[in-house]
Amino acid sequence: MCDLGHPHQHGPFGFLVDTPGIRAIVAEARRVTAELAEPALRVEALRPAFATLLAADGWLPDACATPDETSGMGGGIGQYALYRAEDGSLCLFSLVVPPGAATPVHDHLAWGIVGIYRGRQDETIYRRLDDGSDPDRATLDVAKRQTLARGECYTLLPPADDIHYVKTISEEASVSIHLLANDTACVWRHRFDPEKGLVTPFRSGYTNAPCPPEGAR
Ligand SMILES: [Fe+2]
Numbered sequence: 001m002c003d004l005g006h007p008h009q010h011g012p013f014g015f016l017v018d019t020p021g022i023r024a025i026v027a028e029a030r031r032v033t034a035e036l037a038e039p040a041l042r043v044e045a046l047r048p049a050f051a052t053l054l055a056a057d058g059w060l061p062d063a064c065a066t067p068d069e070t071s072g073m074g075g076g077i078g079q080y081a082l083y084r085a086e087d088g089s090l091c092l093f094s095l096v097v098p099p100g101a102a103t104p105v106h107d108h109l110a111w112g113i114v115g116i117y118r119g120r121q122d123e124t125i126y127r128r129l130d131d132g133s134d135p136d137r138a139t140l141d142v143a144k145r146q147t148l149a150r151g152e153c154y155t156l157l158p159p160a161d162d163i164h165y166v167k168t169i170s171e172e173a174s175v176s177i178h179l180l181a182n183d184t185a186c187v188w189r190h191r192f193d194p195e196k197g198l199v200t201p202f203r204s205g206y207t208n209a210p211c212p213p214e215g216a217r
Contacts, residue, residue: 012209013086019059022092025049026083029090029179039111039181043155046113046179054115054151054177060094064208065118065175067098072185072205075101079185081209088183093206095176097121102167105140105192106202108156112180115153119174122147123154126163126194138163140194148176156180163192186211 015022028049032042053059060082068078078096085091094117097103105126127143140163147169148154156162168174178184184204191202205211 012081013084015083016080016209017061017064017082021053021056021059022082025053025179026090026092033090033181039157040155043111043113043157047153050113050115050153050177050179051151054117054153060117060175060177064094065096065173067096067173068207071207072203073103075103077101077103078207079204081185081206084183084209088186090179090181091183091185092177092179093184095178096173097166097168097176098173099168099171103165104202105163105165105194106204107158107162107190107192108180108182108184109158109162109187109189110156110180110182110184111158112156112178112184113153114156114176114178116148116150117175117177118150119168119170119172120147120149121166121174121176122169123164123166125161126192127161128159128163136199137197138190138192138194138199139197140192183211 032045036042064080067076069076071077076098080094083092123146124142125144126140128138129141130139185206188201188203191200
């Protein structure tokens with residue numbers, strides 16, 4: 001399931017956690033991707049099925065809802081692949097952020113939908129004011145802040161509103177579920193330092209699955 005150290009467990013792609021609910025959301029993502037050309041329409045169409053997944057209890061293994069002290073994201077943040085398409089076109093993962101911890105400011109580079117499964121998070125979304133022509137620098141301004149509790153979702157539609165960070169504000173670790181149209185933890189994306197205006201290449205990695213070798217896709 002969430003620890004691939006055992007020889008009888010699933011490989012690094014496909015359904016790393018295989019439940020009817022995970023199968024259903026992946027099938028729905030495939031359906032809307034085939035039927036709708038616009039990412040904005042796809043994420044809206046996915047909301048009902050995603051809400052059903054967030055409302056259901058008992059499907060997420062405890063091992064995928066646990067902080068990870070060796071995290072590539074820092075702060076004990078665990079990122080657990082639940083489903084990964086081998087071609088990098090879709091992934092479903094849980095993100096576990098300990099109490100008081102925050103992710104780096106980061107982007108995603110793919111459309112998707114994210115919702116809270118446990119705990120509460122504060123999300124801060126940035127607007128980019130520069131034209132992105134300098135790969136090492138970005139001028140960011142806070143566009144929106146919101147508090148999210150179980151069952152609440154937000155959508156990702158790059159390039160708008162694609163840069164954010166989240167912080168856990170509950171006494172328990174927050175667990176959010178992410179469905180994105182890439183292999184999020186294995187793509188090179190960016191972390192940002194809004195105060196210094198700096199951009200750094202960033203690959204978070206999954207806690208429970210390896211990334212393909214560079215250039216393998
Ligand atoms: Fe994010």
